[in-house]
Amino acid sequence: MNSPRLGVVGGLGPLATVDFLDKLVRLTPATRDQDHIPWVVVGIPQTPDRTQCILRNDDAPFAHLLGAVEMLNRQQVATIAIICNTAHYWHARLQAHSQAPILHIADAAVRGLRGLAGGSRVGILSTRGTLLAGFYQQRLIDAGHGPVLPADTGAQEDVDLCIRLVKANDVAAAASCFGKAVRSCLDAGCSAVIMACTEIPIAQQAASGPLGLTAVDANLELARLCVERLYDERSLKDAGTAG
């Protein structure tokens, strides 16, 4: 019962949370149940649409996210992950109310670009809310890369539609929109894209053929970071107990 627990804010949307948990379990180096990371996942799909609220300067999602973060803290989770890029608009304010550290999905995603040559152009496939928040642009610039926004290549409508179709469970149609967005990034000279909305990798999995560039899955990188953190904390705890 003493393994550190992961707290997950999910349901934003629900399939993206399932995708995250699937990646988390498959990345965990366990061969039996008892070695896996314990979790508490709170799914809050009734949270108002994050992008719509950000674009009209409506703070309504914050109360929903804070309720989930507070509940997870009451359950004494060691670390929190929020399975929605756009919700990271409120990351710093949520962290200010959380004893448990809240990982930032963009920190995880940018780690996934480590192999890329400096000065590369990197497309950000995300909601308009995430783009407005600017945290991906800032981290790409800090890492020495050049952010490319689909709005500048005429592809933001394809990204928006891709996300909406995954939320409506129409994954095949979403894959087609994803392909269009990737081609526009290739035309703009990108050597990589960040799939910076948790719905997009679900569309990518249904897409056929090679993409022609590196596609970093923010949800996968967040799962990887969670496994590293929670296994590290377990090792440290074990070492502490042994000492």
Add this chain to the structure above:
Amino acid sequence: MNSPRLGVVGGLGPLATVDFLDKLVRLTPATRDQDHIPWVVVGIPQTPDRTQCILRNDDAPFAHLLGAVEMLNRQQVATIAIICNTAHYWHARLQAHSQAPILHIADAAVRGLRGLAGGSRVGILSTRGTLLAGFYQQRLIDAGHGPVLPADTGAQEDVDLCIRLVKANDVAAAASCFGKAVRSCLDAGCSAVIMACTEIPIAQQAASGPLGLTAVDANLELARLCVERLYDERSLKDAGTAG
């Protein structure tokens, strides 16, 4: 925020919980996040092996399961689902400590046999702990069917190995064991099997070719029952508010 919440006891094992949540989301008639069912999922993989404990008359898993059920009740969930057939050994004792109703996975699974002719032979593919508990045998007999145990067809070892391989993430090898168990049920005159361990459908999804009989997925049927219950409760609540 007022939609009734589903409480899920998971992590037993973790991939089975992911499989359940995936089925739950895909069965939910929603086209946007806000129409989905809110959940609290507590993953307790550190719970000792249920079958080993049952076979040596060790009650240790009960405290883990009860801790999860009590936590979900504190979160005021409307209904609880336990994503592990074997854990239903403790179902009645857990229900006695839970204000929220705890669905029984075997009730859900036997609903999945509704189309079957009366007096059919039905194989129970499950852990030895589930078989010892007897709740599937009892429900099949009550429904007018004849339960067939893999132990009597020499296939329980294949079922045990199938389950262990899924927990160790070796799904391809698990699929082969699943195929052997199904063939032994066919040889014993079964026209259906219940996949009565939440790991088994994961092996079935990786199996190739037609099975030659009806395979009811207890995890899928439990997800279906949850969607019906939670949507019903939502409608009733809406009606109550309207009145």
